[in-house]
Every structure is written in C-alpha cells, then in structure tokens.
Amino acid sequence: MSIRPRSHPAADARPRAGKLDRGPRGRARAAGQGSVAWPATLLKGRPRQRDELCWAQRTAAPAQLWLVIVDASASTRRYQALSKAKGLLAELFDQAYRARARLALLTASGREPRWQRHGLKASAALQPWLAELGAGGGTPLLEALQQARQWLTQRQRRYPNEVQHCLILTDGRLKAWPALEALPCSSLLVDMESAPVRLGRARQMALELGAQYQHLEQFNLR
Known part of the structure; x- marks a missing residue:
C-alpha cells in the first residue's frame, strides 16, 4: 500500500540550485x-x-549484542522457576527484535552447555524455541560462563564498536565453584530461585562475575 502526499502549489515551481x-x-x-x-x-x-x-x-546508534545464558537444569523446574523466567525471555526477545539487536543464546543443562543462537538478529522464530525449552539434567553453568567469556572476547576483537550486554538467568543452586572471572561486558544476573527456603547463592555469583543482581520477582525490562 502506498500513500501519496497531497499536491502543493509550490510543487510546480521551477527547480532552483540548492545551497548545500x-x-x-x-x-x-x-x-x-x-x-x-x-x-x-x-x-x-x-x-x-x-x-x-x-x-x-x-551518527546512527551503535549495533547491540545481547547474550542470554539460561540455566535450564533440573533444579529450575521446581516451583516453576524456569516457566516464570520464560515470560521474561519472551519480553526480552520482543524488545531485541524492536531494537534490531543481535541475540546469542546459550543454555546450561545436561552434561554440557549448548549454543542455540550465535549473534543473529532477533526474530519471531525464537518464540517456538522458547515454548519448547524445558528443564532437566545437570548444571553446566560454570562451563557456559567460560564459553560465553571466550566468545564475547573474540567477538569484541571482530566488532570493536558493538555494544555487548549479557543476561544470566540461574537459581544459583551449585554446590560450590572456584573463583569466577568477571565477564567482559555489562552484565545482569537474574535470580530464578523460587523455593520457600532460599540459599541465595546467585547473589554471590553475581558479585564475583561483576554483574548487577536482581531477583526474577522484582525484575522489570526497561
């Protein structure tokens, strides 16, 4: 569908040399x-x-990359923690699409983390994947963080003007972990822990990663 502008008396005027x-x-x-x-x-x-x-x-706004790391281990199935987080992810994907941002997705469940998307532009194709995302298996979150750190560092060399953000969704229910290295970009850890008795380990993890911390129940996208 095309919309034609109304004609104006000056439209038939003689063209003049521009001043620029x-x-x-x-x-x-x-x-x-x-x-x-x-x-x-x-x-x-x-x-x-x-x-x-x-x-x-x-100048145009710099390109943006959003890396999302989702802890989909068995513990996130309890008290519908992952189900609640999926609502947040749906809104995030919609915002990324409207912002024309690129998305990278890394899930941590089972024996090893899996890349679901490598820096492609956000699209409606993410919604079916999100609907099928389930929880189960172990918690290879530390391996996911290490892979994410390496991937972000390599991408910064290739695209030095790209603005990177990292969002980590986890309940923090790991028995123990070695000292964590800070991520090389602006990061936010969203705590999914929903049990009546909470261990609060995700907050400590955010501190070590140099990431901001917020619980899922209080999280709002801006």
Whole structure:
C-alpha cells in the first residue's frame, strides 16, 4: 500500500540550485546544530561567520549484542522457576527484535552447555524455541560462563564498536565453584530461585562475575 502526499502549489515551481554542497562537507553543514565539525570547517579556511561553519553529522546508534545464558537444569523446574523466567525471555526477545539487536543464546543443562543462537538478529522464530525449552539434567553453568567469556572476547576483537550486554538467568543452586572471572561486558544476573527456603547463592555469583543482581520477582525490562 502506498500513500501519496497531497499536491502543493509550490510543487510546480521551477527547480532552483540548492545551497548545500554535496559530499561529506555538505552533509556536515546540513546538520546546522549540535557540535561543530572543526576539521571540515578549517579545511575551508578560518570561519568568519556562522554560515561558514560545518556541523558534525548525526551518527546512527551503535549495533547491540545481547547474550542470554539460561540455566535450564533440573533444579529450575521446581516451583516453576524456569516457566516464570520464560515470560521474561519472551519480553526480552520482543524488545531485541524492536531494537534490531543481535541475540546469542546459550543454555546450561545436561552434561554440557549448548549454543542455540550465535549473534543473529532477533526474530519471531525464537518464540517456538522458547515454548519448547524445558528443564532437566545437570548444571553446566560454570562451563557456559567460560564459553560465553571466550566468545564475547573474540567477538569484541571482530566488532570493536558493538555494544555487548549479557543476561544470566540461574537459581544459583551449585554446590560450590572456584573463583569466577568477571565477564567482559555489562552484565545482569537474574535470580530464578523460587523455593520457600532460599540459599541465595546467585547473589554471590553475581558479585564475583561483576554483574548487577536482581531477583526474577522484582525484575522489570526497561
């Protein structure tokens, strides 16, 4: 469907030469506001009036990557912890789609973590996968964190201008773990622990990872 604009009396007027230069300098001047692009300005000589200034072009927002690590071990099946987290993930995927962000998904269950998605743009195809996501098996969360750390570091070398975020969903129910290394990007750990008696280990894990902490019950996407 196309929408045609209403005709205007000036539409039949004779075309006149434009006042803006072509090329980067012309586009810089077209901004007309914000910060002055001094290199482009001084290439024309010392400015004597405002019209001789070139203005910095507005740049597009940097590309974003959201890495989501989901603890889907057997313990997250209790008290519907994973089911509640899936509602949060559905909203997150929707936001990523609207923000045109890239998503990477890593699940931790069974014997080893599994990559479900490697930095592809968010799409509606994620919803069927989310609906089928179930809990069971062991908790290879530490291995997942190590793989995530390595993958993020490698990707930063390839895409230095990309803004990375990491979201970790876990109940923290591991018996013990060695000292954890901080993740190389802005991170948030969402505590899924829903048992009446809570161990609170996820909070300690967030501290060691250098991640912000929030419990699932109080978590809100912004």
